[in-house]
Amino acid sequence: MQSFLIILVMITSTTSLCDEDHSVIKKDHNNFDLNTSAFTNSDKDDCECKKKVCARKCCPMGYGYVLEERKCVPTPDGFNPPVWKEHKLLEGFNATDDMHFLIGKMNCTIEKNESRIPLEPAIDTYHLRSDGQLYVDIPENIPSAFIYGPDKYCIDTFVNEKNETQLNALICFVVKPDNNNYAMSSSCMLISCFFILLTVAVYAFLPELRNLHGMVLMAYLLSFFVGFLFFATMQILILKKEIIQRECTILTFIIYFSLLSAFFWLNVMCYDIWWTFSGKRATSGRHGSVMKRFYCYAGYAFGVPTILTVILAALEFSDLPMQHPLLPMLRRQGCFLYGTSKLIYLYGPIVILCVANMIFFTLTAIKIARIKKDTEMLRSKDSSTHDQDRKDTQRMNLSCSRFSLYVKLFAVMGVNWILEVVSSFYPEADFFWQFSDAYNVLVGLIIFIIFVCKKKTFKLIKKRVKDFRKANTNNNEVTNISNKIVTRWRKGERNASVETIKTSVGGNTRNTTNDIFQL
Incomplete structure (x- = not known):
C-alpha cells in the first residue's frame, strides 16, 4: 500500500508539470523581450514538445524580425512556412497548426565558436522539415549539408528597411579551423607510399621473387599505394581549399575501392598459405597453372571491392530518405566515409576479412605443428629416402618462412586498422591522431623491412x-x-x-x- 502511494505521488507530480496551464504559451507573451527576441519560459515548451513536433520561430506570432536592428516588429503578413519531408514538399501541410513553435532566438555557444548568422542572401537552399529540424545545403562547403535542431536555428518572416518581408532563418554556424592533422597525415602517407613503391620495385626487379606469392604481394602493395596516394591528395586539397564536392566524391570511391582491394589481397595471402599447407595444392609448377591461379585471385580481390563500390555509389545516389541507416551520405558529411556509414561499409567488410584471416592463420599453424611432428618422427627412424626428406624439409622451411612474413604483415596492418577505428571514435584527440599519423609512415617502412631488408634479398639484388x-x-x-x-x-x-x-x-x-x- 505504501509503495502504491509513492508511485501515485510520482505520477501526479510528473503530470502536473505538463497540465493544461503549463503546456501552452500565454498569448500575451509577458516573458518575451521584443528588443532582444528572447523568451525565458522553457519548461512550458518542454511539455508542449512532448505532444507535438517543435520548431523555433524568432519572434512571437504576428511579429517579424528586423535583422539590422535585431528586434521584433509587428507585421500583418501571416507566418506559415512550407514544410518538407526529407526532400519532398508536403502539399497542404499547415505548419502553425501541426507544429509547435518555440518563441525566441536560439542560444549559440561561444565556447564552440558558434556564430548566429542569417541564411539569405548567401544561402538560398534550405527548408523546414516535418521533424522540426532545418535542412541547409551549402554547395561550396565540405560537408555540403547541415541539419539544425530547434536549439540551433530560428525561422521567421524577416522585415527589411523598405518594410518588405521574406522568409529567412538564423542559424548557429560553426566555423571550424583547418585541421592541422591533415598536413602531418598526408606527409606521413606520402612517405609510406615511397617505401611501398620501393618494395614493389624490388620484387619486380628480381625474377626469383616474381612467383605466385610475389605477384600477390605486389598486387596488395599497389592497392595500398593507390589508396594512400589518393587519400593524401584529398587531404592536401582540403587543406588548400581547392576541392569541390564532386571531386571529393570521386576521390572517395577511388580510395574506398583501393583500400578494400588491399584487404582482400591480404585475405588472398592468408588463404593461399593455408592452401599450401593443406595438401590440396597441385604439384605442378607450370607457369600457366600459376598464372591461372593468380587470375582467379585477382578476380576475387578486385571483383568483390568493385561490387561493394557500385553498391555504395548506388545507395548514395538513390532516393533513400536522409535518416535511412543505409544511406552513405558522402555528399552531406564531407570527404570520405564518416560515422555510421564508415562502420557499415568500410569497417564491416574489414572485420569479416580479419576474422577469416585469423581462421586461416590458426588452421595453418595447427597444420605446421603436425607436419613438424611427423617430420621429427621420420627422422628418428632409419629410412632410405633421405634425399626426398631433405627436399620436403626445404619446401617446408620455405613455406614456414612465407607464413611468418604474412603473420607479420597481418599484425602490422591489424595495428593500423585498430588505430584507425579508435581514432574515428575520438576525432578531437590530437595526440592520438599524431600517433596514428606517425604509424602510417611506419606501415610502408615496416613492410619494406619485412620483405626487402633480408640477406637473401640483398644477395639476389647483387646477383x-x-x-x-x-x-x-x-x-x-x-x-x-x-x-x-x-x-x-x-x-x-x-x-x-x-x-x-x-x-x-x-x-x-x-x-x-x-x-x-x-x-
Missing part, C-alpha cells in the same frame, strides 16, 4: 646487378666487333666484296655476311 653488368659488357663487345666489321667493309679492306666479306677477329676467319644481317 641481378652483376648479371646486368655482364650482359651489358657482352653487348658492348658484340657492338664493337660489329662496328669493326662494318668499318672494314666500307673501307674495302682486303678487296672484300659485298657478297662475301671475310675478316679475322681474334685469329679466326669467318664469313661475316650472315653476321651483318643478324645484327
Whole structure:
C-alpha cells in the first residue's frame, strides 16, 4: 500500500508539470523581450514538445524580425512556412497548426565558436522539415549539408528597411579551423607510399621473387599505394581549399575501392598459405597453372571491392530518405566515409576479412605443428629416402618462412586498422591522431623491412646487378666487333666484296655476311 502511494505521488507530480496551464504559451507573451527576441519560459515548451513536433520561430506570432536592428516588429503578413519531408514538399501541410513553435532566438555557444548568422542572401537552399529540424545545403562547403535542431536555428518572416518581408532563418554556424592533422597525415602517407613503391620495385626487379606469392604481394602493395596516394591528395586539397564536392566524391570511391582491394589481397595471402599447407595444392609448377591461379585471385580481390563500390555509389545516389541507416551520405558529411556509414561499409567488410584471416592463420599453424611432428618422427627412424626428406624439409622451411612474413604483415596492418577505428571514435584527440599519423609512415617502412631488408634479398639484388653488368659488357663487345666489321667493309679492306666479306677477329676467319644481317 505504501509503495502504491509513492508511485501515485510520482505520477501526479510528473503530470502536473505538463497540465493544461503549463503546456501552452500565454498569448500575451509577458516573458518575451521584443528588443532582444528572447523568451525565458522553457519548461512550458518542454511539455508542449512532448505532444507535438517543435520548431523555433524568432519572434512571437504576428511579429517579424528586423535583422539590422535585431528586434521584433509587428507585421500583418501571416507566418506559415512550407514544410518538407526529407526532400519532398508536403502539399497542404499547415505548419502553425501541426507544429509547435518555440518563441525566441536560439542560444549559440561561444565556447564552440558558434556564430548566429542569417541564411539569405548567401544561402538560398534550405527548408523546414516535418521533424522540426532545418535542412541547409551549402554547395561550396565540405560537408555540403547541415541539419539544425530547434536549439540551433530560428525561422521567421524577416522585415527589411523598405518594410518588405521574406522568409529567412538564423542559424548557429560553426566555423571550424583547418585541421592541422591533415598536413602531418598526408606527409606521413606520402612517405609510406615511397617505401611501398620501393618494395614493389624490388620484387619486380628480381625474377626469383616474381612467383605466385610475389605477384600477390605486389598486387596488395599497389592497392595500398593507390589508396594512400589518393587519400593524401584529398587531404592536401582540403587543406588548400581547392576541392569541390564532386571531386571529393570521386576521390572517395577511388580510395574506398583501393583500400578494400588491399584487404582482400591480404585475405588472398592468408588463404593461399593455408592452401599450401593443406595438401590440396597441385604439384605442378607450370607457369600457366600459376598464372591461372593468380587470375582467379585477382578476380576475387578486385571483383568483390568493385561490387561493394557500385553498391555504395548506388545507395548514395538513390532516393533513400536522409535518416535511412543505409544511406552513405558522402555528399552531406564531407570527404570520405564518416560515422555510421564508415562502420557499415568500410569497417564491416574489414572485420569479416580479419576474422577469416585469423581462421586461416590458426588452421595453418595447427597444420605446421603436425607436419613438424611427423617430420621429427621420420627422422628418428632409419629410412632410405633421405634425399626426398631433405627436399620436403626445404619446401617446408620455405613455406614456414612465407607464413611468418604474412603473420607479420597481418599484425602490422591489424595495428593500423585498430588505430584507425579508435581514432574515428575520438576525432578531437590530437595526440592520438599524431600517433596514428606517425604509424602510417611506419606501415610502408615496416613492410619494406619485412620483405626487402633480408640477406637473401640483398644477395639476389647483387646477383641481378652483376648479371646486368655482364650482359651489358657482352653487348658492348658484340657492338664493337660489329662496328669493326662494318668499318672494314666500307673501307674495302682486303678487296672484300659485298657478297662475301671475310675478316679475322681474334685469329679466326669467318664469313661475316650472315653476321651483318643478324645484327
